[in-house]
Amino acid sequence: NFGSIDGDPPAAMRYTEARMEAISEALLEDIDKDTVDFVPTYDESSEEPSYLPAKVPALLVNGSGGIAVGMATNMPPHNLTEICNALIHLINKKSATYEEIAALVPGPDFPTAGFIYGRSGIQQAYREGRGQITMRARATIEPMGKDRHFICITEIPYQVNKARLIEKIAELVQTKRIEGISDIRDESDRDGIRVVVELKRGEQAPIILNKLYKLTPMQSTFGVINLAIVNNQPRVLTLMQLLRHFIDHRVDVVRRRTQFLLRQAEERAHILEGLYKALDNIDAVIKLIRAAKNPLEARDGLISEFEFSERQAKAILEMQLQRLTNLERQ
Secondary structure (H helix, E strand, C coil): CCCCCCCCCCCCHHHCCCCCCHHHHHHHCCCCCCCCCEEECCCCCCEEECCCCCCCCHHHHHCEEEECCCCEEEECCCCHHHHHHHHHHHHHCCCCCHHHHHHHCCCCCCCCCCEECCCHHHHHHHHHCEEEEEEECEEEEEECCCCCEEEEEEECCCCCCHHHHHHHHHHHHHCCCCCCEEEEEECCECCECCEEEEECCCCCHHHHHHHHHHHCCCEEEEEEECEEEECCEEEECCHHHHHHHHHHHHHHHHHHHHHHHHHHHHHHHHHHHHHHHHHHCHHHHHHHHHHCCCHHHHHHHHHHHHCCCHHHHHHHHCCCHHHHCHHHHC
């Protein structure tokens, strides 16, 4: 939690709580079906999944940032629909080219809007796993009376603090590094961001706007480092590699889930075969059970006389009398 774009610090943990969105369930789906490996927690009091059986490509969609010893990750967030379309295309066409994927994923999708200035940084990041993406605030020049204009900022670059941005503009005006600005107002409300920069009469608005881009965080760079853990090793990955690794992960999860369900079905079939065999010899089975002194003797008798397995014998002993009805036999 980095606080708010208005400069408020993050609240202490005791004041915050989180509730999962519906999409979060897609990250945990089938975790109880032996789809992922579990490892001991730090104090070995319980176990935790070493990774999630994620159905959503969360690393690409959410983005990620982290610093380790001698390496760092800085992945931009992406549009969920675009990433899923690229994955579907790659599943249907394994030989898909980078150009085909780039047409489906034109670039990162920063949640604070703004726009990306130029395409070369995106292409470098997607092809090599590293690159510099230049982001700009969205600003319009609007008239304000005779021979006067104002610059209206409605979207800011990702991870830029609005309060600090306004402070920076005010500082540049005070130190006279930017001249021609008469007033700065923050008119933001629940409907969105709106920062108004009023200009003095006769000032050239495009020139001042370019100075704001040059000297303030209205133009910022996002240094992409697509570093992720692959088979317990850190690797810098291209967009194609990230997508392919996610597909491999899903194939592994689905295979493990299917094997788990198959084992369950085979165990159930094994028990039902035992019950079926017991129903065919029901009188002899009942006679043996009634003659037995205790459940252990009954179980051993069923195993030796009818060649049931231990699990089948246990299921027969636990069988309710209602299962002898005609419908249950069918």
